[in-house]
Amino acid sequence: MNMEGSEPDWQKLRVSLFGGFKIFQPDGRVLELSNRRGRAILALLCLAPGEPISRDQLARLLWPRRFRKQALASLRQCLYELTRELSPVASDLLDVSHSQVRINPDWVHSDLTGLLATLSDGDAPAIIDALNSVSGETLLSDLTFNDELKVWIEARRLQINGRLRILVNSRLSAFADVGDNTSATEIVRAWSGFDRATQNQPKAILAVLPFEQYDDQIEDFFLADGAVDELCSRLNDVDGVALVGRTSINAVSEQGLTLPEMTQRLNVSHIVEGSVRRRQNIVTLDIRLVDGSGGYEVWSDRIEGTVDDVVGSRQVIGANVIAGLCKALGVTAGSKPARRMTASRKAYALYLQGRSLTQKPMIENALETAIDVLEQALSIDPDFAECWTALAEAVISTIVHRPSLDKVERSALAASHAGRALALNPEQGYALSILSIHEWTRYDPAKALEYALKAYALEPNNSDVTMRLGSCLLYLGRTREALPYIEAAIEQDPAYGRNYAMLSSAFFNLGDFEAAREAGQTVADLGMPTVWCALAQAAMGDHDAAVATYCASRRFLGTAIMPLSQSTPMSEEAKDLYFEMGSKGICSGNPEDREKYCSLLDLLHATLPNPHDHSIALPAVWMGHADLVMKLFREKIHPANAVSFANLWSDTDPVRRIWQHPDFMSFAEDIGMVAAWEAFGWPDLISADPRTN
Numbered sequence: 001m002n003m004e005g006s007e008p009d010w011q012k013l014r015v016s017l018f019g020g021f022k023i024f025q026p027d028g029r030v031l032e033l034s035n036r037r038g039r040a041i042l043a044l045l046c047l048a049p050g051e052p053i054s055r056d057q058l059a060r061l062l063w064p065r066r067f068r069k070q071a072l073a074s075l076r077q078c079l080y081e082l083t084r085e086l087s088p089v090a091s092d093l094l095d096v097s098h099s100q101v102r103i104n105p106d107w108v109h110s111d112l113t114g115l116l117a118t119l120s121d122g123d124a125p126a127i128i129d130a131l132n133s134v135s136g137e138t139l140l141s142d143l144t145f146n147d148e149l150k151v152w153i154e155a156r157r158l159q160i161n162g163r164l165r166i167l168v169n170s171r172l173s174a175f176a177d178v179g180d181n182t183s184a185t186e187i188v189r190a191w192s193g194f195d196r197a198t199q200n201q202p203k204a205i206l207a208v209l210p211f212e213q214y215d216d217q218i219e220d221f222f223l224a225d226g227a228v229d230e231l232c233s234r235l236n237d238v239d240g241v242a243l244v245g246r247t248s249i250n251a252v253s254e255q256g257l258t259l260p261e262m263t264q265r266l267n268v269s270h271i272v273e274g275s276v277r278r279r280q281n282i283v284t285l286d287i288r289l290v291d292g293s294g295g296y297e298v299w300s301d302r303i304e305g306t307v308d309d310v311v312g313s314r315q316v317i318g319a320n321v322i323a324g325l326c327k328a329l330g331v332t333a334g335s336k337p338a339r340r341m342t343a344s345r346k347a348y349a350l351y352l353q354g355r356s357l358t359q360k361p362m363i364e365n366a367l368e369t370a371i372d373v374l375e376q377a378l379s380i381d382p383d384f385a386e387c388w389t390a391l392a393e394a395v396i397s398t399i400v401h402r403p404s405l406d407k408v409e410r411s412a413l414a415a416s417h418a419g420r421a422l423a424l425n426p427e428q429g430y431a432l433s434i435l436s437i438h439e440w441t442r443y444d445p446a447k448a449l450e451y452a453l454k455a456y457a458l459e460p461n462n463s464d465v466t467m468r469l470g471s472c473l474l475y476l477g478r479t480r481e482a483l484p485y486i487e488a489a490i491e492q493d494p495a496y497g498r499n500y501a502m503l504s505s506a507f508f509n510l511g512d513f514e515a516a517r518e519a520g521q522t523v524a525d526l527g528m529p530t531v532w533c534a535l536a537q538a539a540m541g542d543h544d545a546a547v548a549t550y551c552a553s554r555r556f557l558g559t560a561i562m563p564l565s566q567s568t569p570m571s572e573e574a575k576d577l578y579f580e581m582g583s584k585g586i587c588s589g590n591p592e593d594r595e596k597y598c599s600l601l602d603l604l605h606a607t608l609p610n611p612h613d614h615s616i617a618l619p620a621v622w623m624g625h626a627d628l629v630m631k632l633f634r635e636k637i638h639p640a641n642a643v644s645f646a647n648l649w650s651d652t653d654p655v656r657r658i659w660q661h662p663d664f665m666s667f668a669e670d671i672g673m674v675a676a677w678e679a680f681g682w683p684d685l686i687s688a689d690p691r692t693n
Contacts, residue, residue, distance in 0.1 A: 018137035038082035049105035124183035131190035166484030240331035245463035245493025263292030299328035350377035388421035407638035429458030463493035475645035477683025497528035546587035624654025
């Protein structure tokens with residue numbers, strides 16, 4: 001075969017990854033390989049043609065019980081034999097260097113590559129045929145050498161299935177936009193055969209509004225919150241139903257909008273509203289389903305009984321309510337049992353109170369009180385898994401929203417709580433997301449991504465879980481892969497400014513500055529700082545507007561923007577001067593302004609009690625201040641400053657000065673990024689290990 005350049009598809013080796021791994025020669029014959037591990041190496045490389053896998057990684061996966069030198073020697077011999085077997089058919093199929101191995105993408109065409117391409121660009125018949133062709137098959141189902149390889153392949157399956165799911169949803173939206181419901185229905189049916197875990201695409205998108213509570217008792221009971229919590233939990237298990245995130249609902253429900261206006265703002269098909277009344281020991285729960293576009297009632301129900309009847313079993317929302325709702329929506333109710341939760345009514349009430357307060361982090365002492373009441377609940381029932389997860393979430397929220405010098409220690413505490421939740425209930429996907437957050441502080445982003453993938457497999461409809469996976473990929477520079485998850489999180493939680501900040505960062509990294517500006521403006525419209533909009537304006541060359549936009553973020557100082565951590569209180573004049581220097585340094589495009597602000601950041605890092613605060617880390621990245629960025633993160637990563645990695649991967653000046661710095665690869669290795677790239681693929685801007693060139 002002539003190996004110069006890319007050959008036509010008919011001359012390529014055809015690879016089957018779904019089901020058993022097979023390679024077909026251009027004449028249709030199966031390419032038989034005698035070396036089982038050599039065959040496995042080809043299979044792993046074909047999952048992402050062109051992306052290298054390190055020799056160390058392959059050795060650990062295929063010879064996990066051997067010492068490193070022995071494993072690498074075995075790999076060297078295996079690659080020699082594999083190359084010899086391939087030489088009569090495709091002598092240049094493998095690109096082998098002293099540190100990594102990759103497969104030449106010009107000479108292979110896999111069923112996975114074809115499926116991804118068809119889902120991206122194909123018409124409806126092609127999409128349906130492509131899905132049907134792999135229906136019921138599992139990626140690399142016949143590679144089961146050892147547990148290490150099994151775990152690695154399962155992580156890649158989760159990653160690839162997530163990409164496929166996002167592509168299918170995107171195409172369904174496109175067909176729906178042009179009124180082609182027939183094609184959409186047929187694609188849903190084909191997808192059902194491929195992935196039973198996502199049998200039915202949402203037929204209904206619901207917003208469950210906060211229920212009103214009318215109570216003649218003095219003590220706080222949070223029964224309305226309990227009804228909403230239980231309803232959302234039960235509906236999340238129903239195929240064909242998607243729920244909008246709580247953050248967006250809380251933000252929109254406080255704006256005094258009409259139901260049709262709320263429907264439009266949240267992009268939902270139906271709204272669920274209700275009320276809880278308690279008179280002495282009698283509780284009445286009213287619930288109704290409202291058509292979003294017309295505003296008319298579709299279904300309603302009433303539950304009435306004593307407090308023990310309604311709350312004692314922790315099943316505020318019973319099976320009959322779910323069955324009635326599902327019938328009205330035209331979907332089939334799930335068969336999963338209700339959550340076990342806790343046998344203690346008091347612990348349950350405290351749990352609901354803590355959950356409610358955690359959603360209001362900017363209220364003074366809300367998070368501190370949330371932690372206190374959740375700890376009280378756990379002192380009553382230490383086996384309350386959901387409460388351990390809620391406590392972990394509250395602790396993580398204090399890291400982001402409260403100034404402190406012990407952010408890494410708090411992260412470890414949150415991870416400990418999440419681990420306790422998982423020990424009690426391994427289905428706690430959000431707890432896995434919290435473990436993912438903590439792994440960055442431990443300089444193990446590969447483990448962070450593994451946890452994020454597992455969390456998404458358990459709770460794909462949880463916007464926080466989806467965003468955790470998207471942001472983890474974004475931090476690692478895999479922006480193209482991160483974008484669909486970020487967009488999915490926004491669909492799930494469409495009025496949460498944080499999500500649009502991640503979206504703006506992703507577009508910024510991809511060079512789509514107008515889209516980045518629009519997403520940044522949405523961040524501002526939702527009541528958060530305008531800095532992301534300013535970054536995009538500066539990248540577009542509109543420096544004067546960017547400086548003004550960045551300065552407008554001054555009003556968020558002390559709320560969404562924390563003051564310089566542990567600094568003495570700033571006067572109003574000092575605040576103005578600080579933001580003026582920052583806005584010019586980051587957005588003016590003037591080298592002298594940049595140098596002045598870089599010097600100020602160096603001074604702050606050297607003198608502040610908290611030199612690793614995100615109030616230093618974020619602008620250091622935006623300024624392309626490579627030396628400070630690498631010094632700061634080599635010293636400490638915590639959940640608040642890790643968000644700075646989201647903007648690290650833009651091919652614009654001055655940001656590119658960081659990842660183009662001569663010491664960057666050494667830095668990336670020190671903080672664990674290289675290990676993550678070797679395990680899951682290299683970033684968009686660094687297609688292979690530059691140390692091998």
